Amino acid sequence: SQQGEEDPQALSIQEGENATMNCSYKTSINNLQWYRQNSGRGLVHLILIRSNEREKHSGRLRVTLDTSKKSSSLLITASRAADTASYFCATGSGNTPLVFGKGTRLSVIA
Amino acid sequence: GAVVSQHPSRVICKSGTSVKIECRSLDFQATTMFWYRQFPKQSLMLMATSNEGSKATYEQGVEKDKFLINHASLTLSTLTVTSAHPEDSSFYICSARGPPSGDLQETQYFGPGTRLLVL
Numbered sequence: 476s477q478q479g480e481e482d483p484q485a486l487s488i489q490e491g492e493n494a495t496m497n498c499s500y501k502t503s504i505n506n507l508q509w510y511r512q513n514s515g516r517g518l519v520h521l522i523l524i525r526s527n528e529r530e531k532h533s534g535r536l537r538v539t540l541d542t543s544k545k546s547s548s549l550l551i552t553a554s555r556a557a558d559t560a561s562y563f564c565a566t567g568s569g570n571t572p573l574v575f576g577k578g579t580r581l582s583v584i585a
Numbered sequence: 586g587a588v589v590s591q592h593p594s595r596v597i598c599k600s601g602t603s604v605k606i607e608c609r610s611l612d613f614q615a616t617t618m619f620w621y622r623q624f625p626k627q628s629l630m631l632m633a634t635s636n637e638g639s640k641a642t643y644e645q646g647v648e649k650d651k652f653l654i655n656h657a658s659l660t661l662s663t664l665t666v667t668s669a670h671p672e673d674s675s676f677y678i679c680s681a682r683g684p685p686s687g688d689l690q691e692t693q694y695f696g697p698g699t700r701l702l703v704l
Contacts, residue, residue: 489700506691508691515698516697517696518695572692574631575629576628577627578628
């Protein structure tokens with residue numbers, strides 16, 4: 476069953492602009508993770524944020540987590556054409572497998 | 586570290602045949618691997634959890650006799666699609682839970698996927 480729901484489903488921006496994607500989830504979590512998938516490829520892990528963290532950075536990525544609202548956001552700054560991909564949030568709880576949202580398809584136009 | 590490979594990357598087969606997909610953790614031991622299925626422009630749907638040395642745990646609605654999973658070693662899990670039909674055509678992705686080290690053990694590392702086309 477789906478846990479996370481990303482918003483928007485699709486996003487198209489110009490190179491250099493920032494891209495923000497949101498994720499909402501339903502149940503309690505230990506952590507929330509963001510993954511990227513290029514078309515027809517496997518998923519690449521981007522960042523993990525724990526339930527007791529509010530914000531985390533990794534390069535051009537900034538992730539926030541609001542457990543009271545059960546939501547997270549992924550910000551990609553100074554986007555590049557190579558950032559074009561689908562982005563998924565996934566929630567983790569203990570040893571259970573990750574449950575993925577439907578994803579946001581990001582298109583960065585050069 | 587934490588690299589997962591999958592083989593084959595693409596397979597075309599006739600209806601009624603069986604297809605085996607391999608998932609390997611290359612530089613770490615994976616006691617738990619996961620098999621997902623993904624339709625075009627859709628999310629990943631978990632099919633089953635593969636545990637080394639024991640039976641796989643299948644998600645509701647996934648036929649265990651149709652999708653045979655074997656996790657015989659700490660680095661290899663296989664998914665066999667038996668008596669394949671055109672509706673089994675999909676993108677199959679495996680993942681392994683990372684080694685027991687900090688955030689890695691809560692992260693899943695994904696193979697590149699296998700695209701199956703059943704004619």
